[in-house]
Structures are given as C-alpha cells and as structure tokens.
Amino acid sequence: MTGQKEPAPVLFECRDVHYSYQGRFPALNGVGLTITAGERVALVGANGSGKSTFLHLLDALIFPQRGTLAYIGKELTEKSFLDAEFSLRFRRKIGLIFQNPDVQLFCPTVREDIAFGPLQLGMEEKTVKARLELLAETLQIGPLLDRSPHQLSLGEKRKVAFATILVIEPDVLLLDEPTAGLDPKTSTKLIGMLAEASHSGKTIVTATHDLHIIEDIADKVYVFGQDKKLAGAGTPAEILGDTALLQANNLIHIHPHHTRDHKVMKA
C-alpha cells in the first residue's frame, strides 16, 4: 500500500465457488466475490449458509470443487500447497480463528498453543518467546499461559485463540464468530483490537450473526443466503437498511432493534 490514490491490490478473487462435504452435503453453491488488501469484510447469513466453509476455503484448508479461488493472482489448489515454500509463505500471511475454540486450542497448555504456529512456521524459539511475552501482556492473558485450555472460560478461550493467530503476525485475519458468547465488554474490547489491527493495514474478514458489530468491523458486508449463494452485498448501512433481505436470511429477529422497521414489525 504505497500511493494513497492507487487502488488496493486484490487479495482474494473467487469465482463461482462450489463446495460440498463428502460430496453429499452442499455448503456453497457458486459464490463469487473479491477481497482487496486492507479491506474489512463481514460475512453474515443464517446457520448453515456456508460462512465457515467459505473462511476455510480462504485459508486453503479445503479447495473449491468447482470454480476458482485465487490469492494475489495465484490459484489455490491442493497441488499448490505441496510446494512447501509457498505453503509456508501463505500460512505466515493468513490467520484463521475457528468458530469452535476447542478445535483451535489443541495443545496441553496455552503457552504451547500460542507458540505452536510460529514454531511450525520456522520462527526462532527466542523470537517466539519474546512475542509470546509481549502478546500476553497486551491481551492480559499472562496468568493463563500455563493453564490448560480446558480450564478456561469461553471468553478466555476466545482471547487465547486470538493470541494464537496474532503471534504469527499475519496480514489477513479470518475470524469465525469471534464475539459469540462474549460479554458486551469483552466483545467491545475485541472490536477495539480489530480496529487497531485494521489501522495497521491488516485485512480482516469476519463471519458473524451479530448485526450489532458489523458497522464497527466492516466496510463491506456479504450476505450468504440459505441457498448457499450470495444473497446480497453492500456497505453495512445498506445491508442493515434492507429489512427484507435480513428477514429472508434469519438475521433480523435476533436483534430487531437494530433495524428501522422494528416498530412496524412488532405492530
């Protein structure tokens, strides 16, 4: 990101992406969108509309069965990840926080979990330790370091999961429901941290049901429909204003007070 006027480079480009689990359970039925560097994107949609699947595709954990997905012009395929060099570069740049923190945190202690990523990615042990200390301080998770993930509360788990990604210092953060189950204060804090990350130039893609937060975390919102295709796209204001769209996608009754037509609906 050099010149101010220059359009930001395209980071992810996906076209007509299809994916189904075990060939039987469709999860995405032709999704196309682009994400540019430094952009803040929110993915919203009903349960089972394919948000998590889409994030896993962006993180190249699974690959499109039809259609294409490219990262800075290079198509992501199973084959491209056989190249250790490319795989390493990609994994250093992209960080995904899973929806389920019990999946994200698989090591016996928090400390080892945070160190896992950087160590696999070939970082020096000294650097890892230094970053770990620093991060523990900023996220205030110092006392949790030697505890086991199973002993943590959900909010603490989410915080630690966040740390396991931040420690890699990726350029792109993919977040799957980061505020689910958090109390309002912790949630606000997390949003603050995301804003900070965005200021420092990171690209942030968040899947969420929480319409409260999308104005704070996104410039662009994509709505995933129940047919597992894109049902709409726009700025947060545009999307939040489109009651029919929200209603059709099970999003509105969760926080009806967020929409203009709240009273009308009640009447």
Next chain:
Amino acid sequence: MHIPDGYLGPATSGVFYAVMLPVWIAASRIVKKTMQARQVPLMAIGAAFSFVIMMFNLPIPGGSTGHAVGAVLVAVLLGPWAAVIAISVALAVQALLFGDGGITALGANCFNMAVVMPFVGYYVYKLISGGAPNDSNRRVIAAGVAGYIGINAAAFLAGVEFGLQPYLHHTAEGQALYCPYGLKVAVPLMAGEHLLIFGWVEAVVTALVVKYLEKQAPELLFREKVPMKIPTKLWVLLGILVLLSPLGLILPKLVKAGGAWGEWGADELKGLAGYIPAGLKKLDGLWQAPIPDYTFQGWEGKGLSHLSLAYIFSGILGMALVVLAVWLLGKYLSRPERRPLMPKRDFVGRSIRGALDFIKESIFADEIASRPGVLQSLDPRIKAVTVLFFILLVMFTRSLAVLGLIYIFCLILALFSRIGIGFFLKRTWIFIPFFSLLIAIPALFSFISPGRPVASVGPLMITHTGIKAAGVFFGRVVTSVSLAVLLSMTTRHFELLKALRFFGIPQMFVMVLGITYRYIYLFVEIVENTFRAIRSRVGSGMHYRKGQKVVAWNIAHLWIRSYALNEQVYQAMVSRGFRGEPRTLDHFQTRRRDWLWLFGAAMIILLLAYAEYRTKL
C-alpha cells in the same frame, strides 16, 4: 488388566519393552504412510477416545456394572496398526499421569492390550464378518465375538506373564521375587475372570457400538486393507518368538530341576548347586548387571535359611502395622467427605462419578504440582530420570530392608514436597497395593511357597519363604506405586509429558501425547454431560438391556464426534503451518539444585545397592 509395577520381573518387563519398540516403529511407519500429516491428530484423538471408553460403565445382569477395555473396538474403528499407537498412548498417559498400570510394566501392558487384543480382535472380526453388507447382523455378531476373544487372548497372556514369574525369578530357596503364583494358579485366575465376566462386557460394548455405527455412520468404520508386508510378518514372527522366549529361559531349569518351581525340594537344589549358579549367573548378568547376584553365594554351606526369624517377623510386623495405620487413616480421612451411598447398579451415577473423579483428581494434582516443595522445584527431566532409577532399584532389589528404606525416603520426599502424608498414603494405598496385599496373603502358605514352616494357621502352614515372598512382592508394589505417584503429583502433567523427549521419545509422540491429554478432558466432560442428560430424562432405574444400549449408543456417538473433531483439529494445525513434522517449545532449564539432586539420588541408589550386596540384608 493393567499390570502394576512389581508383578513382573525386570527380565520380563525388559523383554516386552524390547518387543514393543520395533512394533511401535512399524506401527508409526505404517500409519504415517497411510495417513500422512493427519496421523498426529487422529492418533491423539483416537487415544483420548480409548482412554475415555473405560469411563462408560455398562450395567450387567445381577445389578453390577463393568467397563470395557475397548481395544477391539478401536481396532475396528481405526484399523489395527493405528489402534496399536492410539491404545499405547492411552496406556502411557494412564501409567504416567494416573498411576494406572506400572511404568516398568508398560511394555507388557501395551503388548497385551495394544497389540494382541486389537490384532486378534480385528482379525476375528474380519474373519466372521467376511463380506457381509453394512448393517447386517453378521457384522454385529462378529464384533461381539471379536471383543470376547480379543480380551480373553489379552487376559490369557497376562496370566501367562504372571505365571512365568516364579519360574523366572526366584531365589535359590525357591522364594518368588515377583508375582508369586505359577502358571497353574495365574492362568486359570485371569482366564476365568475374563471368560466369565469381563469378556461379556467387552463383547456387548463392541457389538452394540459397531451396530450403531454401521447404521449411523458406516463411513467411520475402518474399511481399508491392512498393510501387511514382509516386514510386518517379520514383526509378527518376532512377537511369537518373544512369547516363546521365556519358555526357552525356563525350560533348561525345569528339565534339570526335574519339576516345576514350587515342587523343588532342598536336596534337589543342593544337588544342582555345582553348576546351576554359573549358568544362571550368566543369564542373570544380562539384566541384573547393576546388582551382582548374591543369593547364590554361600548358601550351599548354610542350608536353606540364613536369615534370622527375628528379622522376618519384625518385617512382617512392620508391614502389618503400616497396613493397619493406613487403613485406619484412610477410614478417618474419608469420613468427612463420605459420599452418598450409591447403589452399585446405578451405572449412570458411576459413570458420572468416574468422570468427576477424573477431573477432580487432575485439578488437585495440578494444585499440588504448583506448591513450593522440594520435588516441585526440580527440573522435570531430571526428576523423571531419578524416579525411574529408583523404580528400577525397587524392581531389582531382593531385600525387604532396601524396599523399606526407599519407601521411607518416599514418605520424607512427600513431606518435603508439601503433600500431606495422610493424603499421600491414601492416594498410594487405595487400589493397587491393597489389592496386591490380598494377592500376597495366599503366598504366605506352604501350598504356594514350600519351605521351612514358621507358624501355622489351622491346617495351613506359613513358611519362611512364603513370608519373604509375600513381603518382597508387596513391598515392591507399594514402593513403586509411591514413587510413580510422587512423580506425577509433583510435576505438572504437560511438563511430565514433555520431559519424555529426554528419554529419546520422538517429538511426534510427545505431541500426540500432549494433544491426547488435552482432549481427554473434552471427552470426559462430554461423558459427564451425557450421563447427566440421561439421568435427567430417564433416571437411572432402567433394565440392564436398555442401559447397555444407552451406553453403547453414547460411545458410538462419542466416536462420531471424535472423528469430526479430528478432521477439524487437523485443519486447525494445518492453518498454523503444520506439515507433519512437529516442533515444540523447549523451556526446561536445569539449575544447580537439579544437579545436586541428581548427584544425591545417584549416591542413595548406589549406596543402597552396595549395602544390599555387602550385607545381604
């Protein structure tokens, strides 16, 4: 069926480790080849699943409950080779962290439960189910039969291992040094128990879980061809050879002595004195190098006994007093937190309690491990090494006095590590040693331990060899359990697992152990919640058939969840750069006190060994 330390002699334990090493290597090669990087989470979650299966209590007719080992089930789910690793890891976690099964006996336990049981079970299942379609009764029956035969094969083997001990390890007087019962007692005992009771539990669990999985998620049952190449066949051959090798060891002795141990008369032994010691010494030298074999020195001249009665009696008296004290203490300690009486048949309650106890125990262990005590302050690697050497000394020694001294040393260490002695005694005496005490009692008498009579109880003669055999056997079990518990209580579990690196265990296994450990908790919580849900919906009073179905369904469901979890964890690892070659943080640091401790411990061990050698205590 988890053999504790002290039941098997060093030779047997060593042989089984020696057998397991190539088996583990072969298994991990095969699994790595078929699973690639996926093997790490799959093995870990498979191991956590194996660990947790034993928490599911199955109601059995007659109002009691029992739990399955689950090894055949794991083999049917993961394939036999992956089962070898998953179950071995589960057994290692049990032995190291929860004192279930001995550390020196781990090789033997793995051989019985992680090799013989899954392989026998798997092939029986294959043989009977043949090409039967999914969801056919034939598969279900095949699984049941496989479970039954698998566990009985393992139990039979354990019986043989026990039964060989008196032949392999005894003093010249015929005093057994380890498990005191010969084949004639041990095999029928182990086999009977499993043929009659546990075999059926295993059969029911295996059959029902396979039935549900065939119906609900047939793709989760192992369907691939088991890779069996030339090296594999070689290992199998090796395994058989090893099974036979103890026979090879004892055969010459049997032939020359003209009868089984237990039937040897003094004269026979004396007559053989001329040449047996030399031959035996050579053999013994193979595994008893640290402590020169002294029992053969000088006994020819003195007759059978050179130990004073007074010494034996004081030993026994001491033991009896300790037992009494511990028993009283245990009674006293357990009073305030006495649990509500729970009918034995309440399998729901028992499963919940199993899960809760596990969690409580581990939280408590963690708390103790962070107290500022002597053992806690030591580097886990050095602590593990020294404890291992103490356990080895316990395994090799033949002297009650040495065992007693080490035991006292354990108590002192517990004290200085801020573990309440009462708690420590309770924790180390509850299960294995108490059970072993019961086992040791019959060995006192002449029908098991022939020798000079010392006293008689009715028609039964207590013999001098019997007293020593029972005392040494029992002392060994208590002391080694205490040592293992000291280690696991004063070390944070994850550090203990990492310390294994120091023993040359590959990083991959250490990582698998760590992930296993982490997910055991998740699964235990699932078990607890499931059974709470069952109770809230149907209560615990149900017919045992229904109860069995409920339990099996929940195990099947846990497997479905485990499998999904395994895929997700794999992705979570890949997302952070994992490509199959793990790297872990190494933050151990040795300080001066660690080296001091190492030196001190080495001195104590050498001193005890030397003292035993010199004084023939």
